[in-house]
Amino acid sequence: MTTTQDPYAAGSRETTEGRVYTVTGGDWDQTFGTDLTGEERLVVNMGPQHPSTHGVLRLILDLEGETVTKARVTIGYLHTGIEKNTEYRNWTQGTTFVTRMDYLAPLFNEAGYCMAVEKLLGIEIPQRAATIRVLVMEINRIASHLVGLATGGMELGALTAMTNGFRERELCLDLLEEITGLRMNHAYIRPGGLAQDLPPGAVESIREWLTVMPKRLAEYHKLLTGQPIWQRRLKDVGYLDVTGCVALGITGPILRAAGLPWDLRKVEPYLGYETYDFEVPTADTSDAWGRYLVRMAEMQESLKIVAQALDRLEPGPVMVEDKKVAWPAQLSLGADGMGNSLEHVQHIMAGSMESLIHHFKLVTEGFRVPAGQVYVPVESPRGELGYHVVSDGSTRPWRVHVRDPSFVNLQATAAMSEGSMIADVIAAIASIDPVMGGVDR
């Protein structure tokens, strides 16, 4: 056998396990002829480019008939080395990197990272900044669950779920764009607070959105919840009980759908979540159906939190007062777009030499963070998003490790789908709702 031979070319060979066929398509009868005897064990490679794998995910499935006997998962196709990259940027720049990990929950990444940096620095952020963080995170949670629902629906053939899900998600992204300037990858939450305050008109837009969304969410119940096909595709599919979840480290809606009301916003509150009135939805079915219901209910709860956050918004700073940490970006909207405000530029260029030095030092060099390590978990739409951040006392992180819930939850694929039908593998993975950008980082 020469090395230039294509190992995946169609053909067959004898092995100690019997005759092994390699096929990449074509007519079944032509490949096998009348040779279809004995046991039918099929190894199917699915992905990494496949419309039903919920991202750039590769599945290797052993099939007997339509029953999956073994499911193996291969990841890493979106690995971009973000953790390593943060070690070569200053602390503030880190925000722009971590926001690109779980790209459906960028604000949770930013919040987790910034809370870790703030814990290392030992600083408290202003109340208004904390409230706005909660506000944008909950809008983001709804957007993320909608994409989970939309892509999950698409993978199961419910295309209306897809078009509607992305339609409503667009409403959420419009809001986030109005608040942060960007639809995704916002870099809005910064160590010490926020990049900027809510723009004029944002509160009104959010209030209007709050009147629209409940009706839209109710439509999903009309469209999907009562629908027999949707129910039968999800019920008793991808079963994983509490014991299995905890052993495999699964958190988020999957764990709550197994009946354990474990939500970090309740059990280890941060950013003042203990002062908001909201429920932790659970289900007791431990299957994809329960996860669907939990996500639907969580969107309703997030709407409640957004409304409460709006009500308690008090005027005030959105960044710590310490000028050693606060990025000197007095942003304003000019004719050529968003940038440093003219007054600030005039002040540092013509008014105060010290301000110019300070601006230059902080922007090019950044601030120093005392040595030590912290682990800060936040409840992202997919579960526990943990930031383990190590500082050596310099202007750059020594190590940033992200415990991404998608990465951990994806380990449940085999437990959820082995022994089931091949079509149910799709439903099971859709119910995990992994985001490959977070899995591979």
Add this chain to the structure above:
Amino acid sequence: MSNDGGFPTPGPDGGQQGIGGGPAGGFRRGAFGVSGSGDTSGFGGLVRVEPGGAVALHSTERPYGGYFDEVTDALIDEVGEATYAAAVQRVLVDRGELTYFVAREHLLTIVQALRDDDALRFELMSSLSGVDYLDSGGPEVEPGRPRLHVVYHLTSMTYRRRIRLEVAVTAEDPHVPSLTGIYPTADWHERETYDMFGIVFDGHPALTRILMPDDWDGFPQRKDYPLGGVPVEYHDATIPPPDTRRAYR
């Protein structure tokens, strides 16, 4: 404990007390690392250690405060005084987080006790990852220095507690027992840590690369592995790749 890697953290009073050895040579002060220059923008409250500085890492004295004492007592009860003394090399309480530095020979005993004891019940392993504490002071890496740390974050869902375990190994002998038998979730975490740091988890059922291609050379998140990158031309200027830019450490 002078050479088990890691950076010193401020002592209980937040100052430099407890770092030991005094601020001779190894330390640098101020936010911007400059002193005596009239730098008005520097933040003087920070003390950092220069790479290569002789640093003794301190251990927090009891009482640790909060639930940390309860956890420690329960752990001693479960594994016994002698095993605890042999297994836990030092304990650090910093920023409200508890860290046990565990000898790898006793890791499985300690973790099993932490998971199973009624008073401990750390059911969930939240996170497992590596940190490379390679000294950035010079090209030579002192052999035999335990620069690679494996960091475990355990969560007790029953008591709503979190603790951290750390195991330090050398790059020459990077072996740590696998926790997959105790926490199945450790599977992918350990594969990733192997992939990125080359730490070998003995007893893992299939320790293969997970994020990098199977035939990749080297362990990308070690500190002596370069970030890579090429210079980029922009508006007639050449921007060097991030790891070769002027560094403000």
